[in-house]
Each structure stands twice: as structure tokens, then as C-alpha cells.
Amino acid sequence: MLPRLFIFIFCISWNLHAQKTNIQDIESKLNNKPKPDSNYVNLLNQAGDYYYDEQNHSKALEYYKQALQNAQKLNFKNGIVRSYSNLASAYRFMGEYNSSIENHKKAIEISNTRNDETQLAKSYINLGNVYRNTADFTEAINCYLKALEYSTKIKHIRYQSACLNNLGEIYRQQNNLDEALKYYQQALDINTKINDERQIATNLNNIGIIHFRKEEYQKALEVIDKSEALSEKANNKRLLQLNYINKGNIYFNTKKITLAKTYFEKALVLIREAKDLYNEALVKQNLSRIASAEKDYKQAEKLLIESLSLAEKTGSKAILAETYYDYMLLGAYMNKPADSVSYYANLYTKLKNELYSQQNAEEIAKLQNRFEYNQKIQENTLLKKDNRLKELEAIGMRLLSSKQAQENEILQRDAEVNELKIKEQEAEQKIQEQQLKTEKETSQKEKALRQLEQQKREIEQRQRDKERETQAIINILLITIIGLAVMGLGYMFYSLSKIRKQKQAIEKQAIAIREQADEIFEQSNQITAQNEELRQSSEEILAQRDLLHEQNNLLENERKNTLDSIRYAKNIQQALLPFPKRLNEYFSHFFALYQPKDIVSGDFYYFIEKEGKGFLALADCTGHGVPGAFMSSLGIATLENIIMAKNIYTPSEILQELDKTIQESLHQQDTGNQDGMDISICVIDKHHKTIEFAGAHNGAYILIDNEFKELEANKHGIGGYEITKNKSFQNQTLSFEQSCQIFLFSDGFQDQFGGDKNKKYSRKRFKELIEQTSLLSTDIQEQYLINELNEWKRDYEQIDDISVIRAKI
Template identity: 25%
Template structure:
């Protein structure tokens, strides 16, 4: 009788569930005091579910208690449900590997004991994981299996949840109309259930989808509904996320005041809850707004909050790749040094033996001559063997560096990819060694083209390590964070280099010179910011030269905050522009073995700027080759030219 009463009360709690509804949680807590065995498992599962969006540590604690109890009493249905609950909690935390583990455990138990509803939820959750892995075909397959199964057992709540997941998969693929249909089906089901928490979640997704479809009024309408319902049910995590979404929308519409208001509210609440996603989104909007207002102090402050999210700045995979390259290089270099020392020692022993033989020459002349002759043959064999070992070590070191070159070539953008957006361009890229401390970078973000030429401290293997750091920072700042303001990108890169190399703690002085252009072909505007590197552009047969800031990206500076200046150029008339590293101007050559100098490079580029880009590239290469002659190249060289 007691178990029957508890199940009825649990059903009522589930139907009216609100993630932070104190009355519901208090009721469940009271039930927990008297519940036993299977009833207690059900209560613990509901407590975990009700805490899944508000107090994640509490949700984990209740879920783990439920699993332990369900296993001890062999309550299989409750165990499968507990595994699925904990999978959802781990997904909300962002630990997808643990979530996957719990989902497979739930599916295994559900299939073993034919628990249909939990099989459905397990399939749905696995579809969700396939979505995170970008395996969309499998994601749609598993989610549709789950929806069909929910329809067979008339589980309306499961049907609504399934269509939400299906809409997310379509949305990620850019299939917005299919996503809209799925979300609307989910909303229809959830309204019929009067489930406010689920309605809030669905209206939030509809708002975000309409934003992607550039229908901002509809987006604001649904997000405002989501915020109202979230406030009503006191879902703090959802409130913080929706505030961040609204701030981004108002910023896109040019309403900076409302954008700041919502972003500051989201940031404050996100910091209280320690929800990194809302903190990141809110601080990004605030950084962009204050950068636009030229309030660089506040822009840098909010950009610094973004940089504190270490996992959002520099992923572990890049560290592993760098460390492996470095370890291989250091191991092989040390082994070569050991082999050389051994060779020296053997030669010393040989000399000693020869001296001893000389002292004994008078007594054992014939025997000694024979011994010396045979010993020389042995020594020659040893020397030949040692030379072969050294040659092999050198080949291995060279092979490792060639492998590093293949990695570096892989992350440099191809000319074909750049030509899709900038048909008239050339790139003259000539490393001094096998790998380069120079690199160039290209991306198209929100219909803007970002192009950079970067010169890192050093060349060869050390320079290549720095270039890998620079490339990863640009990927994070521009592609992941969506920043397209050149001065803000350089400031963020500076903070990133300081952090990755721990320059304040280690006094490391490595840095990067950079020329960074953002091209808005639609609005005919070129924005430039430089860290020591310049921009040269030509319009109406007139040459203009813009110097970069004196500050570099990275290195320890007296200034607390490095401010990079943005220069804006109207490109509504035909414009040819060039960015380059200092390798070409600083190269020694010519009849007097002097530097080529920036002045001569400017004259060269001006004299050829009206020629086709392919021809310009050939002329730049030929000039460099003729200038260097028989001298050695002293630095990596990068010259990029573009006609717009």
C-alpha cells in the first residue's frame, strides 16, 4: 500500500516538475525519509532529475545512491532509469565520455530485462551522443527508433523529447526547415502535457533556430517566452543561457544598451552558478560591444574572462602534439651527442694503444707491426660503423623534422581554398629551414575574410613550435569565438601567448610579429591591425604604407594591456594590398652583401602591382633569388599580395 501511494505521488511530482521548484523537491525529500526498496529508488531518481539543471553535484549524489540501492535489491527498471538519469547529468556537466558509459549501461540492462521505455530513452540518449560526435546519420537513425518506440507505448513525454533531439541534429546540419518542423511538433506535445520546464526548453530552441534563420523578431519572441517561463520555474541555468542569447540578438540588431543589460545579467548569474557556456557567451558579447565603442579597457577585461576558460583557448590535443614532436626531437639529438662522445672516447683509447705499442716497438718490432696493422683495420671498421650510426641518427632527425613539416603544411591554408574568396592573390612562402617560424592563416567567418601573415620568434623547429601555438590561437579566437575585429584578435593572441608560455612566471620572451587583415567584400571595407608588421596598399596608382604597432604579440611588456590600433580602408575602388614578414627586407645579398630593405621592397611591389597576380609572384621570387645569389638565407620569408 505504501509503495502504491509513493508511486502516485511521484507521478504527480513528475507531471508538474520544475527543475528548482522548492515545493516539489521538498515533497520528494519528505518521501525519501519513509520510502524503502524500489520506492526509494524511484524517489532518488526523481530527485536526481529535478536537480539536473540546478545543482549538478546533488543530482550526481542522488543518482549514485539510486544505482547502489537498485543493484543491491536487483530492481532492474530502476537501475536502467538511474543510469539514464546520471547520463543526462554528466551530459549537462559536459563530460560526454561518462555520459556515453552510463547510456550503454542503461541500454544493456533495459535490453536484458526487456524494459521497453528505458530501451527507448537509451536509444534517444545514444542518438544525442552520435550528434556530439557529428555522426548525423546514426544520430537520426537512433532518435527515430526512439520516437517510434515512444509512439508504440504512447509515451507523450518521450515523443516530445525525441522531436527536440531530432530538431537539434537537423539544426547542426543546417537543415533549418526540418529542424523547425521537429521543434514545433515537440512544442505541440509539451503544451498538451502542460510541462512548463519542457515548454521553456522548446521555446528556447525555437528562438535560437529563428536567429540562425535571420528572423530576429521571431527569435526575440520565443526567447522572451523562454526567459519568462524560466523565471517562473526558477531554472537559473536556463535563465543565464537565455539572457546571453538575448544579449547577442540585441547586439546584432544594434541595440547595445539592451545587449549590455542582458549580457551583464547573464554573466553575473553564470559566475554564481559556474556555468562556463553562459559566461563565455555573455563575456564575448560584452567584449565585442566595448571594442566597437573603443572602450578597450572594458573590452580587454571581458576578453580576459574568455581567456580564463583554458579549455576554450588551447585544447589538450595541441599540447600532446607539440610535446610529442619536442620529445622525439630532444631524444634523437641527445642520442647523437652520446654517440659522438663514445666515438671520441674510442679514439682516445686507440691513441693510448698506439703509444704503448710504440714503447714496445724495440722488443717486438715484427709482432708489433703486425698488431698495429690489424688494429688499424679494426679501428677503421669501428670508425666506419660509427659514421654509419651518426648518418642514421642524422637521417632519423631529418625524417622527424620532415614529419613536422608535413604537419605544418597541413594546417597552412591552400591557395585553392583562398582563391574561392580572393581569386586574385599570390603567396610567396620560403622557409629558411625545413620547417618555418613564419606562417600564414586564412578564414571566412560571417561573410568576412580574415587573412594574416605571422612571423614567430626563431626559425626551424623552435619557430615551428611557436607557429603551431599561433595557428591554434587564431583558430580558437576567430573560428570558435567568432571574433572578427583585427585589433581584438591581436590582443587576444597576446594574452594567449602569455598564458600558454607562462611568460610572467618564466620570463620567457618569445613573441610573434603579425599583419592581420579583415576584408568585408560586401561593405567594401578593409580593416588592418599590425604587431610590428606593416600593410602596403595601392589605389589610383598611389602607394600607401601603414606601420604596425611597436608592440609584438607575446613577450613581457611594461604595459599591463597591449592596445593594437585598427586602420579602416575604403576598398570601393580597385585596391591591391600586400602584407609580409621581415625576412625579405632583412635578407643580405647583392654585390655589396647588404640588406634588401623595406624601401626597395615597396618600390618592387609598386612597380609590379598592375600585373596579374601569378606574374607578380614569379617576379617576387625571381627578385629574391637574384638578390640572395650565393649567400645563405638568414630568415623565413613570407609575402602575400591580394587584389580586391
């Protein structure tokens, strides 16, 4: 009596689980919200997520229902969809599958009206999981294929992995072990590339079960041990349950009953914490088989009754079928009446046929064929979208030639504008300095005038005080003159003489004060005249500024017209690049990540096929923008002439001739011009399965028969008379057996500043990125590189043209 294995389904859930430390804060915010709004709905869902993680699904349901009611009142669509998805997940783990299906369908209905493809992919994965729990495999695989279509369309790698894993589940349950292993391995490859250890553990668990079903017990145990280690590292208790269940089954089949029972009991502890009725039914069924093997038939029957009750509550047809089978065997062991044994045998046969009918297998095959057919239609549609016109190549050269004269004129005018702006700034600065100086001098003179006036008032006050004092003395003298005639008369003459001297001194001081006042008044008149001169100068400068503004507007219009022409030139430059149709006919897979810093680029890539050989190159020309575009046009034309007209086919000789032609075309020996390019070139011979490579200061990466290599370039570039004397280029030849992938690139990606510390991405990190993603499909790798570049660059400015191409043979 063999135990039946349970396989973990990769489940994508909306729930963004809150941490334990935040629940009090969340509930406090809910209590302090005076009026429900969208934030209030999000807080209710976060509270539900907390209790969901705590395995308190009934409490989680209360919050999710409140969130749904408030979201519906507010017509908050995101909140409604999230609440339906959360309710569905909670119902699923409570074994209420009909309610779970109903809520998932409501979330899908709203997401369809909003064309939310990300949410649709997520909801179909989770709905497929519920159908799988109820053994409705046709509906389950239909959901997974829909989810795979959406996740492929939006290039969501993790969702694709989930779909592949769950499709493997269906084929495993249909006993198509090879097909199941294929899907599990594809999911594992994706998760390994993105280093998602949590899902790697899931995939390893499932692959281990396939080995178990093939009776490769030791191999199964090794793989599941790896899964268990990762589950413990991530504290993934749900997956640990399954690791323990599966190890219990392996030990049971290898007759190690004690170890099997230990692992089933370890799983049961975690299952009861999670209140997972589905897996509790499964483990009790397996423990019943162990009790039966130990001939403890009463304990076996007790556990089977509990398992049957749980299976009926959850609606799991797969566990019900296995329980009926065990009841049939147990009845025979316990010598129960034949009618009882026959009853359970009939129930088992009926349900087993329903689960594994030929009709289900045919329906699954139809669904898979429909998905593959839709994929082929999409690929054919993409191949038909090549609408580039060859006539643009000749026109492009003429337009690009005219742009140099326009660019020079713009630069000259920009220089004139800058000179006028500098003069304007200097004049304004001079006015401001003169005004500040005048204001300072005026302030100082006004302060001096105020001080003089204050001194004048003080002198006049002292004069009045002296006069009053003199009058007082005279009065005293008149009173005392009668008694002291002789003495008084003498003293009077003395006092009058003294007063006369004091009065003369005061009068001199008054005259000096008036003279100072006159001098200050004259200075004030001079300041007023200077202010008038400054006002007139200011008016003249303002008039010049208005004239400058008018000239700036004219120049801005001319600049806009020139930029429009340059933008059109971008279309011409794109037309000069290889046609996608030509590339896709020669290579089995190809992509080009091509992001100019400015409107037009100084990078270019090139491909031509001649006499059974393919010539693939990528170059980084001096500068970027319009000057770089001129150099790239010259490079393309020169390469075309070297290969097609001069019939030079060896990469090192092509570079040697390219260097010579660039120097001659730019008259570098006479002018000292140092413009040129860094370039890598490959010559591919499919018939002999060889690749020849040479590089001028630009290397390459190559993946030959799944072995990743770096091809070094020579240390000098193309062009530049003074620095390129006596240089040569080394030719490298490689062979391949099955397949080969070539990666060519400029230095724009690795030199881009960004990250937390605003540093360069670096050559080492770029090499690791290419190597780690080299086994992904071209579409997935291209999107991965774009995402990595955007995440690194953030809001920092792009500093150079960026080009990366991948070609698979």
C-alpha cells in the first residue's frame, strides 16, 4: 500500500503581508480615521494580511470584507480587486473552494474591464490553484495557460515560472512524468537565473517527487534535502510541510517506517499551526497507512475517518479517492463484510475514473495545442512588421552631410548669444556694484550730516545756557554793586571780558558748522547727479537686454527647426542599421539594445552576408550626438566598401583597412585630427562552424556550447594619426559544435553612473550580468537588461550612447 504524494503548487497571491510589529500601528490608524478613503481601504487589507500570515483566516476574512465594503462605497477599483483576491486566498486555505472561485472570478471580471494584464496573470494563476485542489484539471490548465499568455506578453519572469511549475503539476497528476519534469525544469532554470531561492526550493521539491514516482529514491531524497535547506533558510513553513510529507513517503517506500512516521508528525505540527485542512487530511491518510503497516488497524481506521471528514469538508476529490482506496484495503485486512469493502471499491473506481479520464487528457492536449498555436501566430506577426525602406540609405547620407553645416552655424550663434549674455551679466553686475557704492556713500554722508546737525544743536544749546548764565551774573552784579561798588565794578569788567571771549569762540564754531553744512549740501547735489547718470545707463542696458531677448527668440526658433531636422535624421540613421528581417533570417535569435544619449547616436552595429559568411560588427565612435552620427555613417560606408568592393574577409585585415581609410578620409596626418572609433567584428562561417574575431579597443563575450568566454581586443582603436603608428590587430578563431551566441557591446552600459553611491556600473558587473542571463531567451534577456539599466541609472543623466547586441547561431 503506497502513500500518495502531495506536490506544492506555486501560488501567487495579492497579499502584501504586514509584519507583526506594525499591527498595532495599523489598527491605531484605522481607529483615528474620521472618514473612510482609499488609504483606509488599504489599511484594512494590510490588517487582514497580518492575520492571514498568523494563520488566523477567520479574523483576516473580517478585515477583507470590511475593505471590500468600503472600496465598493468609494468605487475604489484597485481596492475592490485587491479585496476580492485576498478573500479568495483566505477561503482557499480554509478549504471553502466555491467561495474562493467566486471571489477570484469577480477580481478577473473587473481586471478585464480595466485591461490590467498583470492582475489577470496573477488571478488566473491563483484560480488555477483552486481548481487543482478540487481536481478540476481541465479548468486548472485552462487558467494556467491564460496566465502564461499574459505573463509572456508583459514579460513577467516570475509569473512565467509559476505557470510552468503549475503546468508540471497537472501533467504529474495525469502521470505524464516526463512532461511534468520538463515544465518543472524550465521553472527551475528561470528561478535560478533570477536567484529566487524561495521558488528554487519549490521547484526542487517537485522535481524530487518526479524521481520518487520513478522509484529513484536516493536521487529524490538528495533533491528534497536541498529544498528543505532553502525552506529553513527562508523560514517557509508551508513548503517545509511538503518537504516533510515527501520525505515521509520516501522513507515509507524504502521500509524505514520510524523515520517516515517522524517526518509525517513534524509536518502535522506545522499544518495544525497553519490550520491547513487539505494537508491535514493528506498527512492523516499517510499516518493511517503507517498504522496499517504496523497492524494497528483500529488506529488506522480512526485516522482514515478523520482524513475522510477533512477531505469532504475541503472538497478535495484526489484525497477522497485515495481515502476510499485505503478503506477498501483496510476493510479486507480487518475482515469486514464484503458489501462494505465493495462499497468503497465502487466509490474509489468511480472517482478515480472521473479524475483521470481520457476526456481530461484530450482536453488538456487541446488547451496546450491552442496555446502553442497562438504563440506561433504572434511570432509570425512580428516577422511581418519590417517596413523599412532601402531608399532612405542614399537620402540619409545627403541629409547627414547637410547637418554638419547647420550644426556649425548653431554653434557659432550659440557662441554669440553666450558672449552677449556675458556682457549683459557684466553690465548688470556693474550697475549693482555702483548702486551699492552710491548707497553706501550716501548713507555715510547722511550720517555725517546728522552728526554735524546734532553738534550744532548742542553748541546752540550751550550758547543759550551761557547767555542765561551771563544774565544771572549781571543780575547778581547789579544787586551787589551798591554795596561793593569798587570791587564789583572791577569784577564786572573782568567778567564781561571773559564772556566776550567765550562769545567769540562760539561764533567761530557756528561759522565752521555752516561751512561744513554747505560742503555736505554740495556733495548731496553731486550724488544726485551721479544717480541720474546711473539711471540713464540702466535704461540703455535694459534696452540692450530687450534686444538680446529678441535675438534669443530668433535663435531659439532656428534651434527648434534644426532639432526637428536632427530628429528626422534619427530615422535616417535607424534606416542605415541592419534590417531585422535580414538578421532574423541569418541568426536563430537576435536582439539589439540601442539607446543613444542624444537624438542621434555615435554607436552603430553592422551586418552583411557574402559568399556564405556573415559579417557582424559593433562600433563606438568618437563623441555622441551629431558629430558621433557623422562618424558612424562614415564607419558604415567604409565597412561596406571594404567587404563588398575590396573583398577583404579576415577581421584583422578589415580593421587594418578601416583604420587606414579613416585616417585618409579625415586627413589626420595633415590636421592632427584624432577622431575614430572602438570596434569589434566577427566573421561567421556556419558551414565550417567557425567564428573569427578581432577587436580594436572593444572586446566581446561568446557562449560556445554552453561555455562562456571573453574575447580580448587589441589596446588601440581605429583612427587618430599621432597615437596609431605601427599598430596591428590580432585575429582569433573559434570552433563550435552545437550552438554559439555572440555578445557585442560599447562601453556605455558599464560606464553609466548610478546605484546608491552614484558610481559606474563597472566592466566586471556588466560581464557577470551578461553571463548570468546568457541562457535566457532573447526577449527575456533584453527586458532584463533594460530593467537592470533603469534600476541602476535611476534619475541620473545618461552619459554615453549604450549598445548591446546578442546573436545566436
